[in-house]
Amino acid sequence: MGRSPARYDTEDLDRLNAQALHAMPYATAQVRLAALDCDLGETFWDAVRANLTTFADVVELARMVRGPVTPVIEDPAFAAAALAVLPEVIDAVAWSVWTAAVKDSTGAKGKALFMPLRHILTGQPHGPDMATIVPLIGRERIEKRLRGETA
Secondary structure, three states: OOOOOOOOOHHHHHHHHHHHHHHOOHHHHHHHHHHOOOOOOHHHHHHHHHHOOOOOHHHHHHHHHHOOOOOOOOOHHHHHHHHHOOOOOOOOOHHHHHHHHHHHHHOOOOHHHHHHHHHHHHOOOOOOOHHHHHHHHOHHHHHHHHOOOOO
């Protein structure tokens, strides 16, 4: 122990806070999620917690799921093609089935396939794993967002 004052590095504190959130189980987070009106279930928490820096970030991620989201559509033809091959059932495997169908119909692959879909569905260039988020968004909101409607 020394006589010099303690020095806090806010970046270290932010990093430690994020690590604690990433490890936090749903049962612990549930009360805080409910207080923010963001308790969308354990699947949602497991999908988004790795993207949190502060607990308050969950509000934006919940909005990404339930809306309103203004889709970012750079290529309306791409969005129309994606809508045409959207699976009837949006479940755990829907994302891989859907992206394969969009790839076949548009020829897009890699970043040119995934980024436009992410922008349309979430309005964001980054975020949680889309395979987990798509079932939470649901078919009705996905259809609206692909049509360019705020949903």
